[in-house]
Amino acid sequence: MxxxxxxxxxxxxxxxxxxxxxxxxxxxxxxxxxxxxxxxxxxxxxxxxxKLRGAWFAISQLPEEERARGVIAFSSGNHAQGVAYAARAAGIPSVIIMPEDAPKLKIANTRALGAEVVLYDRATEDRDAIGAELSAARGLSLVKPFDxxxxxxxxxxxxxxxxxxxxxxxxxxxxxxxxxxxxxxxxxxxxxxxxxxxxxxxxxxxxxxxxxxxxxxxxxxxxxxxxxxxxxxxxxxxxxxxxxxxxxxxxxxxxxxxxxxxxxxxxxxxxxxxxxxxxxxxxxxxxxxxxxxxxxxxxxxxxxxxxxxxxxxxxxxxxxxxx
Amino acid sequence: MxxxxxxxxxxxxxxxxxxxxxxxxxxxxxxxxxxxxxxxxxxxxxxxxxKLRGAWFAISQLPEEERARGVIAFSSGNHAQGVAYAARAAGIPSVIIMPEDAPKLKIANTRALGAEVVLYDRATEDRDAIGAELSAARGLSLVKPFDxxxxxxxxxxxxxxxxxxxxxxxxxxxxxxxxxxxxxxxxxxxxxxxxxxxxxxxxxxxxxxxxxxxxxxxxxxxxxxxxxxxxxxxxxxxxxxxxxxxxxxxxxxxxxxxxxxxxxxxxxxxxxxxxxxxxxxxxxxxxxxxxxxxxxxxxxxxxxxxxxxxxxxxxxxxxxxxx
Structure with missing residues (x-):
């Protein structure tokens, strides 16, 4: 605990x-x-x-090799921006998976903070599958929003x-x-x-x-x-x-x-x-x-x-x- | 200077x-x-x-006897609220002279901060004369907004x-x-x-x-x-x-x-x-x-x-x- x-x-x-x-x-x-x-x-x-606080500390605690490969998060909101900001400051890549119907401004903000935004269709696509595939292919560490x-x-x-x-x-x-x-x-x-x-x-x-x-x-x-x-x-x-x-x-x-x-x-x-x-x-x-x-x-x-x-x-x- | x-x-x-x-x-x-x-x-x-900073410091620097009698200011805006807030904290009376067509919310705010608000008609009344009369009668010190x-x-x-x-x-x-x-x-x-x-x-x-x-x-x-x-x-x-x-x-x-x-x-x-x-x-x-x-x-x-x-x-x- x-x-x-x-x-x-x-x-x-x-x-x-x-x-x-x-x-x-x-x-x-x-x-x-x-x-x-x-x-x-x-x-x-x-x-x-x-959200920046938790994202930053979690990223800082990743083993160096894992951290260098980058992080991934699911969020259309404040966690997305926190992770993107912290990852950019740490000099590592970040991928944020967002629903394609998320507000355009939030998508633009997350991109502007240096994240790669991957959009998915809530109706037809499984965001966890997309995340798992990307994580496996690139060795990204998942940063969960609270758990x-x-x-x-x-x-x-x-x-x-x-x-x-x-x-x-x-x-x-x-x-x-x-x-x-x-x-x-x-x-x-x-x-x-x-x-x-x-x-x-x-x-x-x-x-x-x-x-x-x-x-x-x-x-x-x-x-x-x-x-x-x-x-x-x-x-x-x-x-x-x-x-x-x-x-x-x-x-x-x-x-x-x-x-x-x-x-x-x-x-x-x-x-x-x-x-x-x-x-x-x-x-x-x-x-x-x-x-x-x-x-x-x-x-x-x-x-x-x-x-x-x-x-x-x-x-x-x-x-x-x-x- | x-x-x-x-x-x-x-x-x-x-x-x-x-x-x-x-x-x-x-x-x-x-x-x-x-x-x-x-x-x-x-x-x-x-x-x-x-405005609070200047009002507070100016009030704090008044000779004790003058300060105890209270302060007066002309303002319909931020200076009014700064003087009212500082005067209340100092435990002294404040009178703020405001035009009667000032926004009601500003008048209400200034009163809520403990000031006595005296309204005047811009067209027919002379605010300086009103202020001078009140100051003389009660021994109030004028707190100017910048000079x-x-x-x-x-x-x-x-x-x-x-x-x-x-x-x-x-x-x-x-x-x-x-x-x-x-x-x-x-x-x-x-x-x-x-x-x-x-x-x-x-x-x-x-x-x-x-x-x-x-x-x-x-x-x-x-x-x-x-x-x-x-x-x-x-x-x-x-x-x-x-x-x-x-x-x-x-x-x-x-x-x-x-x-x-x-x-x-x-x-x-x-x-x-x-x-x-x-x-x-x-x-x-x-x-x-x-x-x-x-x-x-x-x-x-x-x-x-x-x-x-x-x-x-x-x-x-x-x-x-x-x-």
């Missing part, structure tokens, strides 16, 4: 590479929430999300930074709300803060609360639906085998927010924090702002991440603002 | 008070600019702009941080582009970097290039128009008597950008940096991206500030993005 020591090792590797993102706040958000709200603005990370101990350790550096910043602010205990898909970030953050009295809680979109249910039942549960929320970045069929036991050991109860509240949180992050967050990366902020009755204490910390939102969706979020 | 020593004194006062804003970058912006672009994201400052040596010193801390971060990145020389209205920020930043080989250059909206002309002629020139640009935060009739000689001594030639390019820069800051900047606070980024032929060297640094943009204007900026 990934350990705090491994998270600290990741922090040493990421020092000077990953950006140390700020912990933001606004008296206006405090007023809405009825308590102090601190927002770890991980959308300001290189490539717009924390990889080094990825969890890399994401855990977000938690280490939160622990340090909370200590500097004199915050001894608080709920730390984390946007949760497969659990790589949530599990990692729970390790990263494990020397403090901070308690990590996963936040998911309503209808995709597999992790909340899994934490209650003690075993990995699946979501019934695979699509149907604007929070696409955190819709994952089920938690990963590697992060789940970490979450089961360390996390508090999960929380759920509606798409509407996620969108309102995107709007308020624009208006009060001056940051750009995608809906899936705003669910933790939404829970902090609109579900205070489920929180304890006078302070809440949440992670906001994933700035890769298109202009049309962002315009919808702006429409939720008054005045 | 304000000195570097005074800027360093301001930095000591602002330590732990003003946020140390990050220096952001994106390979996509580098590609547009044809050189490395670093963006000092001062829109992430408390209240959304650098005040302590305000210039406070804004100069932005330059100190740029100098430190540039050194950490190994940047020895570069143009530092600064959004320029009355010259408080530009003059301050030029002092803040004065121990380095960085060269500060003011950037203004086209048609409001009084500082660029003043630097050429060696004396303070005025703008012909007082309205007519979306970059309202940096439209000032003329530079201040206090910052101008500092700029004349230390700054390189001014630059000008169109409203259209300022809006494109707002859109690109959204898409590539995940930050919210108002058009007036994006003119330096616009110059960095679109006027590379006027720059020297392989690196440019610019200040992006003023995140107090309304949803409608931001939606316009999003419309400039492709794809």
């Amino acid at each position: 990934t350990t705090l020591a491994r998270v600290k090792q990741a922090a040493a590797v990421l020092d000077g590479v990953a950006r140390r993102t700020p912990l933001l706040s606004s008296p206006f958000l405090d007023e809405i929430a009825g308590r102090r709200v601190f927002v770890k603005a991980e959308c300001l990370q290189h490539t717009g999300s924390f 990889n101990p080094d990825v969890v350790a890399g994401q855990g550096t977000v938690g280490l930074e939160i622990a340090q910043d909370a200590a500097a602010l004199g915050i001894e205990s608080a709920d730390v709300l984390v946007c949760c898909g497969g659990g790589g970030l949530t599990g990692g953050v729970s390790l990263g803060v494990s020397e403090t009295a901070l308690r990590v809680r996963p936040v998911e979109p309503a209808g995709f609360d597999d992790v909340a249910r899994s934490l209650r039942s003690g075993k990995i549960e699946r979501n019934a639906a695979l699509t149907g929320s604007i929070c696409d970045a955190v819709i994952t069929p089920q938690a990963g085998d590697i992060p789940f036991p970490i979450m089961a050991q360390r996390c508090g109860p999960g929380m759920c927010v509606s798409d509407e509240d996620a969108l309102r949180a995107v709007g308020l992050a624009f208006q009060r924090l001056k940051i750009v967050v995608e809906p899936g990366g705003a669910v933790a902020l939404a829970a902090a702002l609109f579900q205070g009755d489920q929180l304890q204490g006078d302070t809440v910390i949440c992670v906001a991440t994933g700035g890769n939102v298109d202009a049309a969706m962002f315009t919808r979020a702006l429409g939720t603002l008054e005045g | 304000t000195t570097l020593a005074r800027v360093k004194q301001a930095a000591a006062v602002l330590d732990g008070v003003a946020r140390r804003t990050p220096l952001l970058s994106s390979p996509f912006l580098d590609e547009i600019a044809g050189r490395r672009v670093f963006v000092k994201a001062e829109c992430l400052q408390h209240t959304g702009s650098f 005040n040596p302590d305000v210039v010193a406070g804004q100069g801390t932005v330059g100190l941080e740029i100098a430190q971060d540039a050194a950490a990145l190994g940047i020895e020389s570069a143009d530092v582009l600064v959004c320029c209205g009355g010259g408080g920020l530009t003059g301050g930043v030029s002092l803040g970097v004065s121990e380095t080989a960085l060269r500060v250059r003011p950037v203004e909206p086209a048609g409001f290039d009084d500082v660029a002309r003043s630097l050429r002629s060696g004396k303070i020139e005025r703008n012909a128009a007082l309205t007519g640009s979306i970059c309202d935060a940096v439209i000032t009739p003329q530079a201040g008597d206090i910052p101008f000689p500092i700029m004349a001594q230390r700054c390189g030639p001014g630059m000008c950008v169109s409203d259209e390019d300022a809006l494109r820069a707002v859109g690109l800051a959204f898409q590539r940096l995940k930050i919210v900047v108002e058009p007036g606070g994006a003119v330096a980024l616009a110059a960095a991206l679109f006027q590379g032929d006027q720059l020297q060297g392989d690196t440019v640094i610019c200040v992006a500030t003023g995140g107090n943009v309304d949803a409608a204007m931001f939606t316009r900026a999003l419309g400039t993005l492709e794809g």
Whole structure:
């Protein structure tokens, strides 16, 4: 199992590479929430999300010969850009397998970051077969988005930074709300803060609360639906085998927010924090702002991440603002 | 004249008070600019702009008895919020005089930050007379937005941080582009970097290039128009008597950008940096991206500030993005 020591090792590797993102706040958000709200603005990370941390650390830990042959990943989103950015910095090739109906901008961005993008037809082609064939032919190492101990350790550096910043602010205990898909970030953050009295809680979109249910039942549960929320970045069929036991050991109860509240949180992050967050990366902020009755204490910390939102969706979020 | 020593004194006062804003970058912006672009994201400052720095330091330097009676400022924008925030933190009253046709949200924000807002009718009332009467009656100290040596010193801390971060990145020389209205920020930043080989250059909206002309002629020139640009935060009739000689001594030639390019820069800051900047606070980024032929060297640094943009204007900026 990934350990705090491994998270600290990741922090040493990421020092000077990953950006140390700020912990933001606004008296206006405090007023809405009825308590102090601190927002770890991980959308300001290189490539717009924390995914860079895990990808970079995982690539750095590959044996040198394997690393030199390159890496491969399946993703149409933030993980794709994180892997492409880290691979280019490491001077190795990367192949990203994306559905051909992925947003053109995401495909273009991933290519612009130096990756070879291989497109497949969701209806007629098997992406795993394509990946397996390419990996075998070129000796590429697969970088999974969350079910990889080094990825969890890399994401855990977000938690280490939160622990340090909370200590500097004199915050001894608080709920730390984390946007949760497969659990790589949530599990990692729970390790990263494990020397403090901070308690990590996963936040998911309503209808995709597999992790909340899994934490209650003690075993990995699946979501019934695979699509149907604007929070696409955190819709994952089920938690990963590697992060789940970490979450089961360390996390508090999960929380759920509606798409509407996620969108309102995107709007308020624009208006009060001056940051750009995608809906899936705003669910933790939404829970902090609109579900205070489920929180304890006078302070809440949440992670906001994933700035890769298109202009049309962002315009919808702006429409939720008054005045 | 304000000195570097005074800027360093301001930095000591602002330590732990003003946020140390990050220096952001994106390979996509580098590609547009044809050189490395670093963006000092001062829109992430408390209240959304650098104005907090100068207001806080100026208030801290008032003799205790004067400070206790409170402060007064004229502003419908970022300076209003900076003064209100700093005064509340200092535990003193603040009065902000605003035109009654100022955006309701700005009035509401300034009140929510604890200020007493006094509205006046631009057509029939004289704001200076109202201010003088209130100041005399209550013994309030006027905090000017830029023509005040302590305000210039406070804004100069932005330059100190740029100098430190540039050194950490190994940047020895570069143009530092600064959004320029009355010259408080530009003059301050030029002092803040004065121990380095960085060269500060003011950037203004086209048609409001009084500082660029003043630097050429060696004396303070005025703008012909007082309205007519979306970059309202940096439209000032003329530079201040206090910052101008500092700029004349230390700054390189001014630059000008169109409203259209300022809006494109707002859109690109959204898409590539995940930050919210108002058009007036994006003119330096616009110059960095679109006027590379006027720059020297392989690196440019610019200040992006003023995140107090309304949803409608931001939606316009999003419309400039492709794809």
